Amino acid sequence: MNIDSIQNGIVLDHITAGKALQIYTDLHLDKLDCSVAIIKNVKSSKMGRKDILKIDQDIDMNLDVLGYIDPDISVNIIKDGKLIEKKKIELPERLIDIKKCTNPRCITTTEQGIQQIFKLTNREKRIYRCIYCEADK
Amino acid sequence: MKHLIDPMDLSVKEIDDILNLALDIIDNKEKYSNVCKGKKLATLFFEPSTRTRLSFEAAMMELGGNVLGFSSAASSSSSKGESVGDTVKIVSCYADIIAMRHFKEGAPMLASMKSDVPIINAGDGGHNHPTQTLTDLLTIKREKGRLSNLTIGLCGDLMFGRTVHSLIKALSRYEGIEFILISPDELKIPDYIRTEVIEKNNITYREVTSMEDVIGELDILYMTRVQRERFFNEADYIRLKDSYILDNSKLVTAKSDLSILHPLPRVNEIAVEVDDDPRACYFKQALNGKFVRMALIMTLLGLEA
Known part of the structure; x- marks a missing residue:
């Protein structure tokens, strides 16, 4: 299978196999007019299988979303067909309006216009807790 | 501010x-x-x-x-x-x-x-419920003269009991604290309190279901009410509401200087006969x-x- 190299844009590499579609959705890549390639289950010597996303446009990307979904992703910035920057991402300390608290007892379920904020409380286990009710759901 | x-x-x-x-x-x-x-x-x-x-x-x-x-x-x-x-x-x-x-x-x-x-x-x-915690701490300090080196039994609804969560957080910073967590399996403390407060601070603790088995070890017994208003399902409340009832017969094996605390209101988890026991501190706690x-x-x- 061949996917053309991109000239100017972003390649998200080393995505855990199966997570590319979630990233496509959560980064709202469906709203872009440019070409976006979702490549699933690519053989990888390091990971066994991985996903890759190629975006044929340089866009402002919410790295917190990426870091939350999969902090091991490589973000490669391509300009004039060449790799000009490799961004390292990590688990964000806070998630703002990235996920919603599902604790039915939480104030966020009834208060209008409230920011959904989660804080990282356990980096090793990747646990985020709602700052309001401390639930991790 | x-x-x-x-x-x-x-x-x-x-x-x-x-x-x-x-x-x-x-x-x-x-x-x-x-x-x-x-x-x-x-x-x-x-x-x-x-x-x-x-x-x-x-x-x-x-x-x-x-x-x-x-x-x-x-x-x-x-x-x-x-x-x-x-x-x-x-x-x-x-x-x-x-x-x-x-x-x-x-x-x-x-x-x-x-x-x-x-x-x-x-x-x-x-x-x-942080101001209840300050109340509890003042009561412990007045009764025991210290906030460290205490074995504290927390009994009843440890899942929805906000006073319990706040008290565990506050006491986790003092030396020599041991918790004995007494509850039915359905009302154990939330996972985040266990892992991110108690275990993170290397505090000795046990989770048990029988109050009688451990009451003799305690310096403080903190009783709580099973709260009807926290249950979405009335049947669950009815099944669990009488899990623990402290009465004079259960206090026979308790230490003579045990302090019994309760954030109140109580329903029936502490028998009225216990009110006259000098170890009952819950009305003094309300004044504190x-x-x-x-x-x-x-x-x-x-x-x-």
């Missing part, structure tokens, strides 16, 4: 300062009788309360201040759909400090993000609540006698 939303908002030193101030207030009531003259406390209670609301109001009155507020969501504009954020913005125009109780977890945290005056969490759902809230109000308003 400082708020009190979670017991961990206060350092150990700040807690000690508040408890010491409360002890001084107990000994020198007259000295503090006009400290809050011209100041107003708003008590915004979206959920019913007897002790907490009245002790806050009594505390402010004994400091020479005034109080305003409401005692149920039905008697506020929240019944018309007003948000917590808007309510707090409005009330902070009228009061110097706000004590808020709400049935939704995190409501006081939200309020603190919107308010121009200090917010005190007076209980948010099954989450936290007023003094510690006086100390807290002064501290958050930055006032001195």
